[in-house]
Amino acid sequence: MFPYPLGESIDAEYWVQWTANHAEIPVAAIGFYLLIIFHGQKLLSKGLNLKYTFAIWNFGLSIYSMYGASRMLPWMYKTLTTKGFHHSICNNEWSANEDKQMVYWLMLFIYSKYAELFDTVFLVLRKKNVIFLHWFHHVTVLLYCQHAWALTIAAGPWFATMNYCVHSIMYMYYFLAKVGYYKLLQPIAPLITVVQILQMVGGMTILICVAKEQLKAVQLPGENWKEASLRTCTVDPANWKMGLLMYFSYFLLFVLLFFDKYCAHKKRDKTCLELPCEPTNFIKNHENVNSTGFFHDDSPKLSESKKKQ
Numbered sequence: 001m002f003p004y005p006l007g008e009s010i011d012a013e014y015w016v017q018w019t020a021n022h023a024e025i026p027v028a029a030i031g032f033y034l035l036i037i038f039h040g041q042k043l044l045s046k047g048l049n050l051k052y053t054f055a056i057w058n059f060g061l062s063i064y065s066m067y068g069a070s071r072m073l074p075w076m077y078k079t080l081t082t083k084g085f086h087h088s089i090c091n092n093e094w095s096a097n098e099d100k101q102m103v104y105w106l107m108l109f110i111y112s113k114y115a116e117l118f119d120t121v122f123l124v125l126r127k128k129n130v131i132f133l134h135w136f137h138h139v140t141v142l143l144y145c146q147h148a149w150a151l152t153i154a155a156g157p158w159f160a161t162m163n164y165c166v167h168s169i170m171y172m173y174y175f176l177a178k179v180g181y182y183k184l185l186q187p188i189a190p191l192i193t194v195v196q197i198l199q200m201v202g203g204m205t206i207l208i209c210v211a212k213e214q215l216k217a218v219q220l221p222g223e224n225w226k227e228a229s230l231r232t233c234t235v236d237p238a239n240w241k242m243g244l245l246m247y248f249s250y251f252l253l254f255v256l257l258f259f260d261k262y263c264a265h266k267k268r269d270k271t272c273l274e275l276p277c278e279p280t281n282f283i284k285n286h287e288n289v290n291s292t293g294f295f296h297d298d299s300p301k302l303s304e305s306k307k308k309q
Contacts (some may be wrong), residue, residue: 008071009100010107012152016095019110020150026114030139033117037135040124047127054122055178062171064112068105068164075102076161089210090233092154102157109160110149113142133253140246147239154234158206166199193258200251207240207247214240 079088094103117138123130148156173192177185214229214237229237 008104010097010104012095012097012103012107015107016149016152019146023146023150026142026146029114029117030142033120033139034135036124037120037130040121041127044125044127048125050122050126051178054126055175057118057122058171058174058178061116062168062175064108065164065167065171068109069161069168071101071105072157072161072164075099076157079157085209086213089155089158089206090213090235092152092156092234094157095152105164106157106160107149109164110145113138113145117142133257136253137250140249144239144242144246147242151236151239152234153236153239155206155210155240159203162199162202166195169195190258190262193254197251197254197258200247200254203247204244204251207243210235210240211244 076088097103120130120135120138170192173185210233213233217228217232219225219228226237
């Protein structure tokens with residue numbers, strides 16, 4: 001486990017209540033965020049040279065994610081081996097600060113979604129194309145995380161653990177690509193996309209398990225269905241429904257991008273007579289989108305094509 005110099009302890013109840021009492025903050029942040037995306041580049045005559053600043057930013061997010069993963073993984077392993085899978089997705093006793101270190105890193109995960117909006121700010125300042133899949137991801141993740149934290153959903157640590165692990169790899173890839181190793185890393189880029197797709201599958205699996213537990217809940221006298229479902233599994237029904245929609249949309253978009261970039265043929269050939277080999281064209285300029293996914297439309301190929309125009 002990595003050493004950490006700061007105190008890893010918070011008053012979870014205070015921050016959960018603070019988030020619940022200030023629902024206007026994520027809405028305002030997203031409003032300002034979308035304003036920057038659609039109008040920010042109009043204020044710049046040319047893009048700023050922030051390549052290496054952006055590289056350092058990605059490196060910092062990768063190291064932060066490694067720290068987070070090093071805290072969440074041991075807790076998750078201990079919970080699964082001592083209390084079982086059902087407990088890990090349906091019991092939120094951690095919200096009572098039973099494990100202050102884990103709750104601390106869970107809280108950082110929630111609020112780090114504000115910091116990750118700066119991924120887009122860097123693209124705007126460099127006058128790079130911000131594709132729909134990029135900002136859609138950031139907007140929906142931020143809103144979902146704030147909702148989940150305010151309601152202390154029991155399955156939250158699962159999502160944080162998976163995301164910390166994937167971001168450790170993903171942001172390190174971006175860092176190395178920015179400092180000159182783009183071509184060297186190209187062969188493994190599709191594998192990173194696969195890991196991201198697996199994260200979406202993992203998220204959907206967790207939420208489907210939650211849904212199954214709640215849908216078989218038996219109402220006691222005087223209980224409504226929501227009360228019975230929360231007694232069975234401590235995840236607000238609205239949260240798992242929104243979560244399933246969110247993860248499923250990411251899954252589809254990642255798969256479409258992966259298919260267009262790596263599986264579809266540019267020209268119809270004999271194999272296409274029997275197989276769906278033509279690009280879907282759902283994602284414009286998919287050839288120029290970073291091969292790890294849709295977060296950074298910032299590959300050298302795209303930059304070169306712009307210079308030629």
